Amino acid sequence: MTSLPATPPARKLGLVIDLDTCVGCHACAVSCKEWNTGGYPAPLTDQDPYGAGVTGTWLNRIHSYELEAEIGPAGVEEVGRTIYFPRSCLHCDNAPCVTVCPTGASFKREEDGIVLVDEDKCFGCGLCAWACPYGARELDQGSGTMKKCTLCVDRITDQSLEEAARVPACVQACPASARHFGDLADPDSEVSRLVAARGGYDLMPEMDCAPTNKYLPPRPRRTGNRGQGEAPRLEPLAEAGGFLGWLDRVLAD
Amino acid sequence: MHPALSVVIFTSFAGAGYGMLFLLGLLAAAQHHPADLRFNLACLVLTFLLMVVGLLASTRHLKHPERAWRAFSQWRSSWLSREAVAVMLTFVPAGVFALAWLVFVRLDGVWTLFPLLSALGAVAVVVCTAQIYASLRTIPEWHQPLVLPLYLAFALATGTLWVNAVTWSFGVTAPFAPVFALITLVLAWGLKLLYWRRIDGLKPASSTASATGLGRPGGVRTFDPPHAGTNYVMTEMGFQIGRRHASKLRRIALGLGFLLPALGCLVMILAAGPLGILAGWLAAAAGLAGVVVERWLFFAEARHVVMNYYRSQ
Numbered sequence: 001m002t003s004l005p006a007t008p009p010a011r012k013l014g015l016v017i018d019l020d021t022c023v024g025c026h027a028c029a030v031s032c033k034e035w036n037t038g039g040y041p042a043p044l045t046d047q048d049p050y051g052a053g054v055t056g057t058w059l060n061r062i063h064s065y066e067l068e069a070e071i072g073p074a075g076v077e078e079v080g081r082t083i084y085f086p087r088s089c090l091h092c093d094n095a096p097c098v099t100v101c102p103t104g105a106s107f108k109r110e111e112d113g114i115v116l117v118d119e120d121k122c123f124g125c126g127l128c129a130w131a132c133p134y135g136a137r138e139l140d141q142g143s144g145t146m147k148k149c150t151l152c153v154d155r156i157t158d159q160s161l162e163e164a165a166r167v168p169a170c171v172q173a174c175p176a177s178a179r180h181f182g183d184l185a186d187p188d189s190e191v192s193r194l195v196a197a198r199g200g201y202d203l204m205p206e207m208d209c210a211p212t213n214k215y216l217p218p219r220p221r222r223t224g225n226r227g228q229g230e231a232p233r234l235e236p237l238a239e240a241g242g243f244l245g246w247l248d249r250v251l252a253d
Numbered sequence: 254m255h256p257a258l259s260v261v262i263f264t265s266f267a268g269a270g271y272g273m274l275f276l277l278g279l280l281a282a283a284q285h286h287p288a289d290l291r292f293n294l295a296c297l298v299l300t301f302l303l304m305v306v307g308l309l310a311s312t313r314h315l316k317h318p319e320r321a322w323r324a325f326s327q328w329r330s331s332w333l334s335r336e337a338v339a340v341m342l343t344f345v346p347a348g349v350f351a352l353a354w355l356v357f358v359r360l361d362g363v364w365t366l367f368p369l370l371s372a373l374g375a376v377a378v379v380v381c382t383a384q385i386y387a388s389l390r391t392i393p394e395w396h397q398p399l400v401l402p403l404y405l406a407f408a409l410a411t412g413t414l415w416v417n418a419v420t421w422s423f424g425v426t427a428p429f430a431p432v433f434a435l436i437t438l439v440l441a442w443g444l445k446l447l448y449w450r451r452i453d454g455l456k457p458a459s460s461t462a463s464a465t466g467l468g469r470p471g472g473v474r475t476f477d478p479p480h481a482g483t484n485y486v487m488t489e490m491g492f493q494i495g496r497r498h499a500s501k502l503r504r505i506a507l508g509l510g511f512l513l514p515a516l517g518c519l520v521m522i523l524a525a526g527p528l529g530i531l532a533g534w535l536a537a538a539a540g541l542a543g544v545v546v547e548r549w550l551f552f553a554e555a556r557h558v559v560m561n562y563y564r565s566q
């Protein structure tokens with residue numbers, strides 16, 4: 001059923017991604033591919049995997065952006081920097097990818113808001129990928145069906161895993177703790193508190209998709225020389241005398 | 254957007270087919286056509302040919318056409334599903350209409366219900382096709398109120414040209430027919446010129462700044478893509494046509510789709526006989542070719558907001 005849930009899901013599981021700490025290592029993308037190529041959306045195929053023109057299906061992709069320095073009347077107010085930006089499905093409340101699907105393959109779960117594709121129903125028309133503003137859906141050229149982030153639904157609900165492991169693969173893999181998983185409908189959850197404390201925001205709010213996932217902005221950096229905490233200047237070493245001085249002079253010639 | 258040939262052929266050919274069905278439905282219901290079985294047969298064969306070529310092309314776009322039957326299920330929310338339902342539902346009255354027309358040659362009484370329902374179905378199909386595109390707010394060039402009237406006008410204009418070509422071939426020369434074709438041509442291409450003006454002046458609501466939430470507009474630039482090669486999203490949504498190339502194709506579309514058919518219509522008004530017939534068929538063929546180019550451009554000139562992640566715009 002591609003109509004959205006009549007009553008908004010009581011739980012809204014999703015990710016909070018911290019652009020301040022992400023180091024752009026791609027560990028989340030790789031572990032996502034590794035887990036999901038054998039999991040719910042299996043397989044995530046690659047084309048020409050060992051050739052020059054390799055392409056393939058990934059559910060999570062890491063972009064890099066450059067922020068210009070902000071120069072105000074008082075000089076540099078914010079230094080220029082590079083931001084690493086992981087992009088995957090945001091499990092939108094108002095998911096256009098779901099409503100456009102003609103076959104009933106795309107759906108949003110009533111119990112926790114996860115957006116999934118039932119690949120046995122998908123006929124590969126690609127319309128849902130057109131409807132998603134975030135590029136979160138890729139039509140697998142091997143299976144001919146639509147793939148997207150599953151929020152690792154087969155992990156987070158697997159009671160045979162110990163509790164600490166019941167998180168998405170990307171969250172567990174991140175070495176910088178830049179990815180957080182939880183219930184964003186519960187204002188007291190850890191992720192909701194993080195969003196409130198750090199000013200988490202929606203991507204492209206003008207698209208009216210009401211994404212569940214939130215992004216935490218990079219924290220401001222200290223700018224340039226402000227005179228405090230500067231390291232003392234290095235003084236040239238006094239020339240050594242004696243044997244060591246002689247050795248130094250010989251070797252330096 | 255990548256202009257997939259399957260979809261370009263589908264929307265242009267099927268559009269002309271449903272345009273014909275609409276017109277024939279009205280003409281048959283009004284009993285306003287030559288009482289000639291061969292005329293009816295020729296019209297119907299051409300109509301179904303255009304529709305079927307289009308529909309077959311559309312299944313080429315699917316990776317799993319064997320699951321196409323599932324597309325009838327989600328009409329509550331999906332325009333693509335509604336289109337599939339409308340196509341199937343329209344075949345019912347159109348089938349009865351075709352049979353009755355071939356048996357009775359002219360339809361009256363309750364039988365006029367079927368051509369009327371066919372005409373209604375034809376409108377519904379084209380409305381659904383247009384809405385598939387017009388409902389996508391991710392593609393600002395498509396999310397325009399002009400898109401729906403454009404699809405309807407082009408279907409009517411091309412359908413009219415084909416009906417006229419058949420009519421002339423049967424030696425029936427009603428001067429109003431080419432005049433009507435001219436009116437639909439002016440309407441369709443007039444709307445298209447408006448549309449092109451409109452999309453040329455579009456101010457994008459989204460930017461790399463809003464897509465990433467980083468910085469003021471212009472303060473954030475793409476630095477490195479996520480991977481060295483390409484991917485589905487980039488090839489499907491990243492197709493971009495140069496301005497010069499696009500304006501050349503616009504002129505070609507206008508020449509093929511408007512000028513040649515308009516000229517053909519004028520010749521038809523002035524000359525019956527072989528010259529008029531030839532002009533009729535050339536006008537129909539050129540008109541459809543023009544719409545194929547127009548449809549190709551409809552895709553090629555559309556920019557998806559996801560590309561804000563890939564290149565700063």
Ligand code: SF4
Nearest residue numbers: 089090091092097132
């Ligand atoms: S991010 Fe895209 S694929 Fe995911 S729910 Fe939103 S619209 Fe759908």
Ligand code: SF4
Nearest residue numbers: 101122123125126128
């Ligand atoms: S590609 Fe599959 S999931 Fe997406 S809209 Fe088409 S049928 Fe639905």
Ligand code: SF4
Nearest residue numbers: 032149151152168170
């Ligand atoms: S939640 Fe799972 S599927 Fe989604 S990006 Fe993370 S690892 Fe991939």
